[in-house]
Amino acid sequence: MNVQNTGLRAAHTADATTAEEGLAIQEEQAKLDSKFATDVAMQNTLLTPRFYTTDFDELDAIDVEPVRADWDNLIAEMQADPNKGHFRKTADWDHVDWDGMDPGLRKEFIDFLISSCTAEFSGCVLYKEMKRRGSNHDVTTLFQLMARDEARHAGFINDALREAGVAVNLGFLTQKKKYTYFRPKFIYYATYLSEKIGYARYITIFRHLEKHPEHRFHPIFKWFEEWCNDEFRHGEAFALLMKTDPKLTSGVNVWWIKFFLTAVYATMYVRDHQRPAFHEALGVDPDWYAHEVFTKTSKLSEQIFPITLDIEHPAWQPTLERLSAANKAIAAGKAQGGLGGRVKTLLNSARAAACFVRLYAIPANRHRVPESTRMEPAY
Numbered sequence: 001m002n003v004q005n006t007g008l009r010a011a012h013t014a015d016a017t018t019a020e021e022g023l024a025i026q027e028e029q030a031k032l033d034s035k036f037a038t039d040v041a042m043q044n045t046l047l048t049p050r051f052y053t054t055d056f057d058e059l060d061a062i063d064v065e066p067v068r069a070d071w072d073n074l075i076a077e078m079q080a081d082p083n084k085g086h087f088r089k090t091a092d093w094d095h096v097d098w099d100g101m102d103p104g105l106r107k108e109f110i111d112f113l114i115s116s117c118t119a120e121f122s123g124c125v126l127y128k129e130m131k132r133r134g135s136n137h138d139v140t141t142l143f144q145l146m147a148r149d150e151a152r153h154a155g156f157i158n159d160a161l162r163e164a165g166v167a168v169n170l171g172f173l174t175q176k177k178k179y180t181y182f183r184p185k186f187i188y189y190a191t192y193l194s195e196k197i198g199y200a201r202y203i204t205i206f207r208h209l210e211k212h213p214e215h216r217f218h219p220i221f222k223w224f225e226e227w228c229n230d231e232f233r234h235g236e237a238f239a240l241l242m243k244t245d246p247k248l249t250s251g252v253n254v255w256w257i258k259f260f261l262t263a264v265y266a267t268m269y270v271r272d273h274q275r276p277a278f279h280e281a282l283g284v285d286p287d288w289y290a291h292e293v294f295t296k297t298s299k300l301s302e303q304i305f306p307i308t309l310d311i312e313h314p315a316w317q318p319t320l321e322r323l324s325a326a327n328k329a330i331a332a333g334k335a336q337g338g339l340g341g342r343v344k345t346l347l348n349s350a351r352a353a354a355c356f357v358r359l360y361a362i363p364a365n366r367h368r369v370p371e372s373t374r375m376e377p378a379y
Contacts, residue, residue: 014088014156017081019128019147051122053129053179054187060134067240070374071138074236078145086226087156094219098164101217104277109218110166112278115271117157119198121170123191123234124150142237149230160220185253188242189260193301195235197264200296202228203379208284215283232377239304239373249306249369261301261309262360265294266323273324287317296379303373307364315362323355 064071098106127147134140154170161167182190206224209216216222242248249257272279272286279286291311298308310316326348333344 014085014152016151016155017084017148018144019124019131019151021151051177051179052126052182052187052190054126054182054184056130056133058184059130060136060139062136062139062241062244064138064240064244067243067373070372071240073374074233074240075138075141075145078142078149078233083149083152083226083230087152087223089159089219092219092222096163096218102277102281105217105281106164108275108278109281110161110164112275113157113161113220114166114168117154117161117168117170119194120150120157121154121168123147123194124154126187126191146234146237149234153227153230156223157220160218185248186256186260188238188248189257190264192235192238192242192304193260193264193297195231195238196300197268197293197297198231199228199235199377200293200300200379201268202231203377204289204292204296205282205284207379208282212283215281217281229377232375235300236374242304243373249304254307257305258307258309258364259360261305261307262356265290265297265309265311266320266356266359268293269320270324270327274327290320300375302367303370303375306369307366310362310365313362315358319355319358323352323359326352326355 101109124147127143127150130143131140131147134143158167158170202224205221206228209221247253269290272290276286279289294309294311298311302308329348330345330352333341333346333348335341336344
């Protein structure tokens with residue numbers, strides 16, 4: 001297919017003004033994609049990014065009038081499209097010696113890129129579907145803009161993966177990957193945290209590499225500052241959506257908020273500790289990195305959530321370490337196979353569940369939520 005003959009206004013995902021444009025360009029490039037990367041992206045485990053669906057009629061019924069002023073300002077900022085054209089290789093894109101890269105680092109970095117690409121594309125699919133199904137102009141406008149951004153992000157990561165010969169067939173994922181149903185309020189909690197913790201992760205790495213450029217082993221990290229600002233704006237949008245209904249952040253829902261905070265933090269910790277070579281190459285201690293990201297995310301989430309997790313509690317870090325150890329033992333049990341492997345997997349799954357319950361049981365810190373949720377990137 002000749003992209004120029006499709007009526008598209010852009011020939012690169014960086015310039016696509018809608019998610020549909022970005023996805024069509026990805027479809028054209030799919031002939032270059034690899035079965036390996038797509039198979040990895042297709043996996044559905046507790047630690048891999050998922051595709052979500054929800055009650056779109058409930059989303060369509062949202063009334064943003066209670067937050068109109070902040071809403072209009074955010075939409076105007078997103079419509080100005082500050083990152084149009086940003087997500088493409090330029091002269092700052094250094095040559096990557098994939099063949100000469102340490103095999104352990106190569107494996108973990110490719111895993112990081114595939115996971116990141118899948119997570120970004122998951123957001124694109126969900127947001128695009130809301131735009132397609134909805135009739136509420138405020139809501140469909142927002143989700144179209146967010147889908148546009150996520151399509152660019154996924155396309156940019158796939159460009160990086162193609163250099164290693166392992167890009168993901170995103171069109172195949174759309175059709176074949178299993179979808180998980182979440183109620184809208186759970187979509188708000190999970191996606192808000194995903195966007196805000198994404199901001200915290202990207203900006204922490206970016207600032208670290210500003211001070212230590214000798215650890216920037218791949219050029220994609222140079223793009224993280226503007227990238228994380230997209231994540232920040234998306235988090236702002238979900239904060240405003242939650243602000244439209246006070247019940248979403250009060251009463252029994254505070255227990256759900258605590259559950260999602262605990263799950264997101266714990267998942268990040270365990271997943272990052274599966275990539276020791278990646279963090280060593282960055283010159284980052286994964287425990288330090290986790291604490292930095294948790295601290296930033298907790299401070300940001302004070303804008304809408306009435307609680308933050310007590311990450312300084314004496315049981316917090318030791319329990320995370322036990323959870324990570326249990327996860328490694330689960331993987332070893334699965335690799336071992338047989339009756340012994342199954343027993344090891346079951347025992348350590350129980351240990352992991354007990355660790356999560358212990359984390360959840362740590363009393364949360366409470367605070368007063370500000371009148372206006374709007375924030376600006378400060379890190």
